[in-house]
Amino acid sequence: MNVRSFLRFVELPTKVASVIPFLMGSLYALYRFEDFYILRFALMFVSLLSFDMATTAINNYYDYKKASKTHGYGYETHNAIVHYKLKETTVVATIIILLLLAAGGGIALVTQVGLLVFLLGGLSFLIGILYSFGPIPISRMPLGELFSGLFMGFVIIFISAYIHSDQSVVTLLLQNGWIDLHINILEVLYLFWFSVPAILGIAGIMLANNICDIEDDVENRRYTLPVYIGRKNALLLFKLLYYVSYLDLIVLLLLGVNPVLVVLLLITLVPLRHNIALFQEKQEKATTFILSVKNFVLISLARVAVLGLAVLLESLNIL
8 A cells, every 4th residue: 555545545635524623622722721732732633633544444444345336436436445456454454553543642642631531532432433333334324424523523622622721621530439520511512612613514524425425325225314304405404504603603702702803704605605506506426525525624724714813813912
């Protein structure tokens, strides 16, 4: 397996769905808690990226092993294992190495931060594996959007903010057989609502992917959400996800969680509405699926830029 086939196998461009929430959570911590730890940041980045790549690799491997239809709809092209004629032993070894990297980075982070990261990280590992593997993977059920949105959109943001918060959000201690848990409900709720656009944006990527694959998913016995609710309702849901995201941003501004600069994000409504309209006209994996990724990147990078600017202005005592 060379670099090119590896990057295709793990679908590196799709890692924006985990890396961007990671950056957002880190900036949120800088803005909200005014603290940042470089080592913790690096350890989480290694663990997160490795595990995201491993999850994608497992999903591609599982599809390769379970596919009922292997000709006539681009299977030979979009499945990297087939396209690059990768050896099964190489594929499995790559998955194991990625999982070991993810686990190593995660354990090192736990030693720096504490037990809560271990529990949340372990739960994320479990869901990530079950998403692509097992008797009935989550990706083959109408729950893929929900689980991917919550765990990649909220849990990643929560952990990436929490590791810099000096436990001002949640404290979890294990002493003499007793678990001592304290939760700042207000801060957790703020973090959740801050995460809503990322949750919905990632869910939108998964939803768009499943809309494009409705016919093929039925043939391959993948009963995703669009298969259950139909193409028309799935397209309506796809549109609503984005408008709810903008509503959330405004509510957080009114609550004082988002900086005033967040109003600049309304400009992104123009290209976003254009992308939604194009996807409503045609849902095709090769041409229009990428619009859902563009929408997520557009909103998320704009938020990263606004939050980064707010942190800078605040450090200069301008904001």
